[in-house]
Amino acid sequence: MNILLIHPSTNEELYFRKILGLVTEPIGLEYIAASLDSEKHEIDIIDLRTDSISEKELIKTTNEKEVDIVGIYLATYKAKSGLNILKKIKKHDKEIKTVCGGPHSSLKSKEIIKKSYVDFVVFGEGERSFPKLVKCLEENEDLHDIEGITFKNSDEIVENDAENLIKDLDSIPFPDRRHIKPKNYRLMNSMTVSSIISSRGCPFCCNYCTTPAIFGKELRTRSAFNVVEEIEEINKKYDTDLIMFLDDNFALKEDRIWDICDEIDERNLDITWGCASGGFSDVDEGLIKRMKQTGFRVVNYNLDTGSKKSIENMDRDLSLKEAKEELKRFEEFDLVRILNIVLGFPGEDKEDIKESIELAKDIGAEFPLFFLPTPYPGTDFYETAKRQNLIKELNWEKYNTYNPVLESEYLDIEEIKELYNQAYKETYLNKKIFKKQIKSFLNSLKDGWVEPHHIPKIIYQGIKSRRFILQQTNNHSTQ
Numbered sequence: 521m522n523i524l525l526i527h528p529s530t531n532e533e534l535y536f537r538k539i540l541g542l543v544t545e546p547i548g549l550e551y552i553a554a555s556l557d558s559e560k561h562e563i564d565i566i567d568l569r570t571d572s573i574s575e576k577e578l579i580k581t582t583n584e585k586e587v588d589i590v591g592i593y594l595a596t597y598k599a600k601s602g603l604n605i606l607k608k609i610k611k612h613d614k615e616i617k618t619v620c621g622g623p624h625s626s627l628k629s630k631e632i633i634k635k636s637y638v639d640f641v642v643f644g645e646g647e648r649s650f651p652k653l654v655k656c657l658e659e660n661e662d663l664h665d666i667e668g669i670t671f672k673n674s675d676e677i678v679e680n681d682a683e684n685l686i687k688d689l690d691s692i693p694f695p696d697r698r699h700i701k702p703k704n705y706r707l708m709n710s711m712t713v714s715s716i717i718s719s720r721g722c723p724f725c726c727n728y729c730t731t732p733a734i735f736g737k738e739l740r741t742r743s744a745f746n747v748v749e750e751i752e753e754i755n756k757k758y759d760t761d762l763i764m765f766l767d768d769n770f771a772l773k774e775d776r777i778w779d780i781c782d783e784i785d786e787r788n789l790d791i792t793w794g795c796a797s798g799g800f801s802d803v804d805e806g807l808i809k810r811m812k813q814t815g816f817r818v819v820n821y822n823l824d825t826g827s828k829k830s831i832e833n834m835d836r837d838l839s840l841k842e843a844k845e846e847l848k849r850f851e852e853f854d855l856v857r858i859l860n861i862v863l864g865f866p867g868e869d870k871e872d873i874k875e876s877i878e879l880a881k882d883i884g885a886e887f888p889l890f891f892l893p894t895p896y897p898g899t900d901f902y903e904t905a906k907r908q909n910l911i912k913e914l915n916w917e918k919y920n921t922y923n924p925v926l927e928s929e930y931l932d933i934e935e936i937k938e939l940y941n942q943a944y945k946e947t948y949l950n951k952k953i954f955k956k957q958i959k960s961f962l963n964s965l966k967d968g969w970v971e972p973h974h975i976p977k978i979i980y981q982g983i984k985s986r987r988f989i990l991q992q993t994n995n996h997s998t999q
């Protein structure tokens with residue numbers, strides 16, 4: 521069968537991607553492509569964030585390739601644009617089977633399947649369910665036997681039992697990157713970036729996070745050997761500038777990090793890598809030093825909040841003093857630090873948000889990123905906010921972590937947006953942070969991670985991001 525997998529774009533791309541000049545590869549679709557028999561099926565991936573294809577050209581592609589199945593990735597803020605694509609494809613050719621997957625599909629499958637132009641929804645981990653669905657359609661078998669799908673049977677909506685979570689992550693084929701253009705995925709619009717996910721699930725129960733609902737509450741990890749096998753494949757085939765782990769909790773199992781570092785050394789791999797993870801609070805300096813020896817250069821640190829009130833309200837075991845010490849230690853190892861802070865949790869007032877902004881300035885991480893609390897469907901946070909009538913924005917496209925969708929008892933949406941823009945202005949136009957960005961840039965040149973040909977685009981991205989921040993601040997002040 522001819523299968524087309526689509527990653528949709530949206531009118532408002534994520535704020536932090538504009539700041540960092542970052543586009544990450546569509547790794548979820550790559551996993552789905554890898555789960556299919558490429559000798560039996562013709563598979564294509566179109567990433568509308570990077571592939572300049574009009575809707576007319578997309579329809580033309582479905583004709584030319586005689587597409588049988590279209591699968592589309594839906595995050596909450598991309599649900600509207602993604603569903604609109606399927607609507608137009610289905611209008612053009614009713615015989616094409618349309619399938620929705622991704623986090624929003626997993627959490628809202630019964631709502632999505634009601635759309636007349638959606639034939640199937642795959643929820644949960646799709647590496648088993650989607651190939652079974654393809655086989656079923658090809659051989660005209662009974663859909664009721666496929667776990668992890670929702671479909672329509674005449675006028676009846678049928679949601680089958682969920683597929684069991686995949687315990688042995690080493691058994692999953694590596695993401696199939698043959699169907700993308702790896703050079704399209706970059707940091708600072710310059711260095712190429714490849715993504716790796718080495719674990720799934722999360723033992724923590726943050727009420728605003730969708731991970732436990734989709735991937736379970738148990739941390740499942742790939743072996744160090746399997747992870748470095750993929751790293752070596754990326755290094756040989758794509759010669760990427762940065763390999764970034766996207767795990768929610770990369771640092772929770774220290775022994776595995778040591779093993780990954782040893783495996784990188786044994787293979788004599790010359791790579792630069794980073795991880796997007798919290799959980800570093802108890803990691804000793806010896807491990808950080810070991811990671812640095814194997815090419816570790818970037819840490820994406822999730823602080824959640826700098827408000828003491830929110831820490832108490834959320835009953836989080838979080839010490840701002842320890843976090844500051846940890847981030848200082850990363851600085852001493854000359855790591856590029858990306859700091860994630862959420863502004864405006866329910867119960868926060870103007871002074872609480874300013875407390876978080878001041879903390880970011882005090883820490884002086886090279887790239888502070890700010891997010892607004894977003895009640896994603898399927899989370900306890902969503903149900904609580906809905907029950908308390910805090911949700912003031914019902915358009916899913918706005919659920920992108922930088923458009924305020926909640927009001928608090930102290931701040932309305934406009935006030936929250938103003939403080940959010942102010943956070944970026946006060947940090948990225950801060951001399952202390954700017955000096956640290958320059959120092960980090962020079963260290964990266966010295967290490968050889970940043971090469972001379974990267975310099976013009978990095979400088980341009982720095983200018984472009986600051987112009988964007990000023991534009992956002994000025995636009996809001998004139999409204």
